[in-house]
Amino acid sequence: MQRRTVLQAAALAGVSPLAFAQAYPNKPVRLIVPFAPGGTTDIIARIVSERMNAILGQTMVVENKAGGGGTVGATEIARAAADGYTLGVATVSTTAANPAINKKIAYNPLTDFTPVINIAATPNVIAVHPSFPAKDYKSFVAELKKNPGKHSYASSGTGGIGHLQMELYKTLAGVFVLHIPYRGAGPALNDTVAGQVPVIFDNLPSALPFIKDGRLVPIVVASSQRVAALPNVPTFKEVGLEPVNRMAYYGIHAPKALPRDIVDKINAAVRKALENPDVKKRIEDTGSLIVANTPEQFAAQIAAEFEVYKKVVAQQKLSLD
Known part of the structure; x- marks a missing residue:
């Protein structure tokens, strides 16, 4: 019409x-x-x-x-x-x-x-503030299991891909992290980089500059293969959680x-x-x-x-x- x-x-x-x-x-x-x-x-x-x-x-x-x-x-x-x-x-x-x-x-x-x-x-990435007690995936999941509910994560907003992917991850990995929604990835990143929220599930392009500057530490990526810019960071498939591995x-x-x-x-x-x-x-x-x-x-x-x-x-x- x-x-x-x-x-x-x-x-x-x-x-x-x-x-x-x-x-x-x-x-x-x-x-x-x-x-x-x-x-x-x-x-x-x-x-x-x-x-x-x-x-x-x-x-x-x-x-x-x-x-x-x-x-x-x-x-x-x-x-x-x-x-x-x-x-x-x-x-x-x-x-x-x-x-x-x-x-x-x-x-x-x-x-x-x-x-x-x-x-x-x-690709999407789980990254943490440098003050977070874990710097790789194995220690990251161990920390979350050791202290359920102690840590929180930022996302671009309730119902966004970062929120749903992290909730799926939490269920499959058997961990609990409190969700802190923002009005976009920019504000979420700002608070994570500032240390107000220790963990973020974000799209790689917006998080990567902070990762390169050492202001965020990458833990695991949702990608079909390892990302060239983060050669030492495993994919969700590599850690046994392929359902979370969506770009x-x-x-x-x-x-x-x-x-x-x-x-x-x-x-x-x-x-x-x-x-x-x-x-x-x-x-x-x-x-x-x-x-x-x-x-x-x-x-x-x-x-x-x-x-x-x-x-x-x-x-x-x-x-x-």
Whole structure:
């Protein structure tokens, strides 16, 4: 219906649908990041949007809309006009983990958005403040088992991927750590680096600079293989917890019913941006892997991840209460 309305408007104005798509964009484009500045979602969005300004011939304005584990920003994306001038960053937290645990969110992750492209896949990491009594996985799990409830961990928000992955880890490893949710990875990292919270489960790109500076100590990563930047840090699979070994994704989606011509134009622009050596290097330097897939492939990834976390929530009896 929305596509028909947009194209009918173009026809009434004497403009063909093809010309309408070719004219896009003729004004600045909003890119909503559903988390606070400083986290991985924000980092990747800004790297790509900087290059897309030149490719699209219009400014792409990044807006941070934090809150609700990403659902505040995601809701704004879903409710926007399907004209290509409001886009958003789709994450596992906003399209799978949070919808799986929060039955009251105002959108359906599978029907209220138009998937456009998955930009990159990213490992997640459990890291600790240097003052934490453990510096490797074996001593880390021993410390948690020795002192159940003594320690707490920070995440980007309730219902986010860091929250659900850590809760899954806790159940499988037989440990208890208190959850401290934040309004994004940036604030969570700041408090962990400051020593106010001893443990964090975060996306690697936002945590890696602090790890390299010695302000955080990596314990275990969720990745298909060991990360080149952290060669001595095991994966969850290596420590016998393969179900926790899931990578995050960072893509672009739009409100539902975005005309396919505009979807294809945005997809092509992102692909072109990712072909730039500087953009590619900056993303890969964060520990992420370039994906750059089709809208259909990204839609399938979102659906598959949503199913995984619905099962996690059901099996572990997780709730927001």
